[in-house]
Amino acid sequence: MNITQVLFWFLSVLAVGSAIMVVASKNPVHSILFLIITFFAISGHYILLNAQFLAIVNIIVYAGAIMVLFLFVVMLMNLNAESEPPQRNKYLLYGGTIAGASLLLVLVAALKQTGVTGQMIQTNGGSVGLIENLGKLLFTDYVFPFEISSVLFLSAMIGAVVVSKREG
Amino acid sequence: MPINYYIFLALALFCIGIIGVLTRRNAIIIFMCIELMLNAANLLLVAFSKMHVDVNQPTAGSDAQIFVFFIMVVAAAEVSVGLAIIVMLYRNIHSVDVNFLNRLKN
Structure with missing residues (x-):
């Protein structure tokens, strides 16, 4: 077991464990902090796959911007474990858990013997994941979607302002 | 590292996200579980981009990583609008419980 495998298992256990804690914890602030841990573990996986650009973008955009926005909204609403709406319908709780676990079981069983099984990844x-290659590709072949995404951001910004503006 | 491990890791994260969406009632937690599912798909795309390694073509598989980049862009835009909607709902009904939102009006 070399260092790559050790890192892989460590990051996988960290990601899955904190993802479970996101769903299981009562306090929304704890959920957000566990989700940040999950995103850092996924960024670690990107570094392990030598996708350096995506690792940095994942940390900056997800852990830095999106999760801070979530934390900001939760603290603005003053949500905590007491104000958390409990799941009173126990059947829904068990049913949802069983449905998700069954989906995992079916997908793992179906993908266990596919054609890609056993193919190694580098x-x-x-x-592939260096900034030099991705930047060249982004500004040559994918320059039109790149510009469209700026229009998307502008419309999202205007939409957020319009929706959250107090009626007056 | 075989590709199977990454497939099963991404599936586990995705299914945890699905369980969260199905069982939780807090709208913000449901939204966070959707982010978790998006990240599971991103991880799988990056893993597959590193599968077909070709010595003669060192940039093979770059397209998948560009797609991941665009998914992150769309997720950022989605989060800003979605959280604005949740804030507006909280202002109207003073709760983030999705069971109160089944009427979509008053």
Whole structure:
């Protein structure tokens, strides 16, 4: 078991464990903090796959911007474990858990023997995920979607302002 | 590292997100579980982009990582609008419980 496998298992256990804690914890602030841990673990996986650009973008955009926005909204609403709406319908709780677990079981069973099984992926090597390659591709082949995404951001910004503006 | 491990890891994260959406009642937690599912898909895309390694073509698989980048862009826009809607709902009904939102009016 070399260092890559050790890191893989450590990051996987960290990601799955904190993802479970996101769903299980009562306090919304704790959920958000566990989700930040999950995103850092996923960024660690990106670094392990040598996708350096995406690892940095994941930390900046998800852990830095999106989760701070979530934390801001939760603290603005002053939500805590007491104000958390409890799931009174126990059947829904058990049914949802069983449904999700069954989906996992079916997908794992179906994908266990597919054609890609056993194909190795290149870890800690390769130049696919470097900024040089992705930047060149983004500004040549994908320059039109890149510009469209700026229009999307503008419309999202205007939409957020319009929706959250107090009626007056 | 075999591709199976990454497939099963992404599936586990995705199914945890689905369980959260189905069982929780807090709208913000449901939204966070959707983010978790998006990240599981991103992880799988990056893993598959590193599967077909070709010595003659060092940039093979870059398209998947560009797609992940655009998914992150769309997720950021989605979060800003979605949280604005949740704030507006909280202002109207003073709760984030999705069971109160089944009428969509008053």
